[in-house]
Amino acid sequence: MDTEKQRWHTLETEQVLSSVKSDRQQGLSGAEAESRLEQYGPNALSEGKKKSVLQVFLEQFKDLMVMILIVAALISLATGEAESTIVIFAVLILNAVLGTVQHFKAEKSLESLKAMSAPSAKVIRDGVRTTVPSPQVVPGDIVELEAGDMVVADGRILENYSLKVNESSLTGESEAVEKTADVIPKGDVALGDRKNMVFSGSLVTYGRAVFVVTGTGMDTELGKVAALMNQTQQRKTPLQQSLDNFSKKLAIIIMAICALVFVLALYRQKPILDALMFAVALAVAAIPEALSSIVTIVQAMGTQKMARQNAIMKDLKAVETLGAVSVICSDKTGTLTQNKMTPQKIYADGMLLDGDQLDLANDVQRLLLKEALLASDATTDKETGAEIGDPTEVALVMLGNRIGVDEVAYRRQHPRLGELAFDSDRKLMSTFHSVEGVPTLYTKGAIDVLLERSAWLLTSQGKVEMTQERRAEIARVNTELSRQGLRVLSFACKELEAVRPLTLEDERDFTFVGLISMIDPPRPEAIQAVADAKRGGIRTIMITGDHKITASAIARQLGIFRDGDEALSGVELDAMSDDELDQRLEKISVYARVSPENKIRIVGAWQRKGRIVSMTGDGVNDAPALKAADIGVAMGITGTEVSKDAASMILSDDNFATIVKAVVNGRGVYTNIKNAINFLLSGNMAGIFCVLITSLANLPMPFAAVHLLFINLLTDSLPAIAIGVEPAGKGLLDQKPRDPKEPILTRSLLTRIMVYGALIAAATMGAFFLGLNNGGDALAMTMAFSTLTLARLFHGFNCRGESSLFRLGLTTNKASLGAFAAGVVLLAAVLFIPGLTTLFQVAPLTLPLAGAIVGLALVPTLIIQAWKLIRDLKKGR
Structure with missing residues (x-):
């Protein structure tokens, strides 16, 4: 200060x-x-100041691949290829605009949440x-x-x-x-x-x-x-890290190959500008210009789908991270539980009963309920159902409401004549009433205090002396209830000689009436959500400020705490070193009485084990851990503004089960992104093979730079976006979370990319040689360009999923059909509309040659689909 x-x-x-x-x-x-x-x-x-539109827009150009494309555009401009320069910059600007728009759409969604009741x-x-x-x-x-x-x-x-x-x-x-x-x-x-x-x-x-x-x-x-939250650094998502590593490696490979092609061209005594254009063509063929845009679009579509399911993603890039989440550290109060005390079991007249079984015909049970309502101040609005008052007393009112007893009517019938307010030292609260003309003191409070001050026990046969045996039996019942995580209140009464001011000395020589237990109950949907998360290989950890016994009991009901698991208090956690915590981490399912620093430490411990961690919560004390986690999940209704600001995702329905739905969507988004990358890179690999083959064989260039940009920008983007909206396959939740350390380009994916690229390149080179033999360099270039474009459009169906089209269904993703049709129309326009033919440097085609293009372009897809069908049959899918 x-x-x-x-x-x-x-x-x-x-x-x-x-x-x-x-x-x-x-x-x-x-x-x-x-x-x-x-x-x-x-x-x-x-x-903190918000970023301006210009700042967000310029941040989209920081990627190394983008910088290589800018260099390629400048070389194209220097060599007189103005069309290529324009197309390259159009691609980059389009990608930047998409990223900027999505950033501010996410911020707008958050602001609409903040506009909720202030x-x-x-x-x-x-x-x-x-x-x-x-x-x-x-x-x-x-x-x-x-x-x-x-x-x-x-x-x-x-x-x-x-x-x-x-x-x-x-x-x-x-x-x-x-x-x-x-x-x-x-x-x-x-x-x-x-x-x-x-x-x-x-x-x-x-x-x-x-x-x-x-x-x-x-x-x-x-x-x-x-302030503690602001000191916590956010982590990159696994996909960000994987794409960053991929981009760096691809950039190095592309520059090396381009340098090799440039040197080869000079060695063969080609003009330096022609050599540069050859290198530029290879760079354009190799770089998936649409990749960044496609990933952004697929993630944006994923966020829109999740928003319809009440999960609002603040951080667009975090969508796919959900698919890698393997640990959910969840706050208890208001997240896994309903954040309101609910009556459970009662003990009266020697009987332990569920609250719903309370019998007003029993004198002792009837008096217990009357005392619970009269010695409380909580109320329920009968019109709106709103509950006002201390949660413990609200639970007592709920007990009366369950059997149709109106607390207001009770209190009107027996007005309060005096009271001794609750005191934490005394652990008692007493109210004074006239009951059928008899001045009566009703007292509720801690059982250890009230039991010691009771000289009598009320039974259906009347008052009996409170013996040590009876006192021990009541204490036993209390212990049994406490072990179930229930909070227990005891009740007693005492008749006074006259209506007079109360003193603390009056709180003695009671007649013990009974016990009422209560609990902050689990959300019903949370129980199923925890089970679903476990089925998906996701460990749920409870982190709470409540007592360890209460937290453990709730965790057991939710299926979080199982035999052999441990519960740890914040004090015990503070006494442990990081090494000790790491050794016991896998066994600890419940953390109780924890501080904000404790929560960050727990999240960090799981992250040290290489796990992707989600932290859920609604309170201010959750905010630092929400930000430290890979995926912070805040509650949209009950959550504080600080927790919403810190989180990556906000649940607009405060439903824990929505997290599981979001995980399924996250896994689906990642799968679609991976399939889209497969499509883009295998197509680009075909182009690379073709350029390398012609370069090594000292043949004319198979494509102009503008051809490859046309493919990458238009005919590639549409199928890739369609792949991005592929419906989530069944059984995603039955899979284990993916390893965050696993690169997006696994060995199996790289193998498929190389094989698919080789098949498409073979068809393209077949068309190239056919054109070369029938009309020269210009026709060969046109034939190669047309075949590569159409083959990649067909290839979009191959990359929809691992199964064959017979399993996936040709019409289950109508967007893929629309993308194919649009691509064919665009290709036809370039090949046959005057003006465009000049711009894209294409030669006239005869009908037989056009038929040959279609036939050659279809061959790779037929081979791939046949192989997938055989594999499906072997696996019995």
Whole structure:
């Protein structure tokens, strides 16, 4: 905190403390608030500047392959091939435009998520209570809080009325925290004890309070977590790394081969410009100009499909990474669970029952329910179904709702005459009522405290003495419930002699009534999603701020925690070295009571093992780990803005099962990208073979540079895009995640590329020699260009998948049929429309020669499909 902020912070604290006791309606003046808002800016957590359109556009030209193409364009321009130069730059600009548009489309999707309900605050200014948007809250403001309010800034509590706050967005704890209002020493600007502070991003679940704002934006506890997140570096996706390595190697190979071709041409005493054009033609033939654009388009189409399934991808390049995810580190509260306490089992009159089995005909069970509703303040809006209050008390109200008991009617029938508010030291809460004319104290709280203060036990036969045996039996039931991860509340009652003010001494000599247990239940769809993830070779790890026993019980219900697995607390994790963690990592399924630093460490440990890690979460405390993970997944509805900013993917339905769908889509996108690369490189390899053969044999060039650019830009792009929208094959989730270290160009893929390229090159050279023998160099070039183009269009069907067309189905991907038809039309236009024939340097074709082109172009596809059909039959597909 800088000197100026510290100065007014100290003064403000002193002024507020002196004024609020005498007149709570004071607060800042409107002018002071506006001045501070202008000075310190809105209550924002991100101070980073967004990239401009020009910056994003220029970043698209950083690739080494792009630079080689630019050099090729300049050589073409120097040798008088202006058409080639124009086409090359058209390709590069088109690719850059596509990348820029997709970048800002992703940002727009994120902004639409951020536009979802923004919190507001009840602020006192100029002695008037007013509601202002959260970004307009400034340090020094006096803010009022009530149950259901979102805390919009950090602040010190001035007046407190049994305030409880859920800080799970910061700490991961689902249980509400009790707050106090301590006296602040004069001039003290330290944060002090968390008990007398409220923090931005937390939710008021019970009571009321008034606090003075001490920090907004990056000066809040939430802002500190955001700062930690900003220090975390994002990693490149496996496809990015693979394509980067591929591009570097391909660039070196291309430059070496071009240099060889150039030297050979000079050795054969060809003019230097002709030698340069030969080298340029080879560079254009070798470089898959459309590859970057195709990968971008396929990823963009994948993001659109995923968005329709409620998974919004912020980072386009991260789509394919989903297919390599092998570990999901998931937050528990609100992600795997419903983030609301739900009643489970009850114990009354010596019987342990499910909450749904509660019987109002049983006097003890009826009294237990009555006490649970009267000793609580939570309510349910019958019209909207909204639940307001402490989650524990909401669970008690839910218990009544299940059997048709209205808490409002109960409370109206037995109005509260007094109360002893809950205290964390006492661990009890008591309310005072008149029950059928008898002054009665109802008390709920921790079983260890209430059991010791109970002298009697209520049964259906009446009150009986609380013996050690009965006390031990109740404790046994409590232990049994606790081992199941249930939170247990105990209830007791006591008749008083008259209606009078209550004292703490009244909380003794109770009649013990029973127990009610509750739990934050798993999402039903999350259980199936965890099972599906396991089937797909993906390990799910629970990371939570809750107690280890509770977390382990939930994890077991979800199928995450199995026999032989371990649960680890944050304290235990801090005591371990990285080597110890690495040794035990595979056995640990649950991490409890963890800090943001712990989460980053867990993610990093899995990454050290070479695993691709996804981290899911919705709280501020999840944000650093979301950014550190290979795929950060934030919740779109309950997620904080910081978590959304840090994540690569946002679930607009907060459904854990959507992650599994996204993984299937990610695997499908990667498969399609790999097939598209197969198509592009095998086609380009055919061109390389043809140029090398003619160069070594001292024959005329088989193609002009403009021919190869026409193929790469138009007739190649359309089938490659069609391959990119190939429907996901069945059984993708039955496959194991791919090895992220495995290059995209595996040995088997390189073999197919070489074989496919050789087959297409053979057909092309056949057409070249046919043209050379029937009309000279110009016809030979036209025949080679036409055959290579048409053969690559046919080849698009071969690259749709590993199976033959008989298995895939010719019409299952209508886009491939459209791409083939469009390519044929474009080729026909170049061959037969005057003007275009001149631009593309093609010679006239006779009908027999055109027929020969079609026949030769079809041969490679017939051979490949026959081979695939035989392989399918052998595998029984």
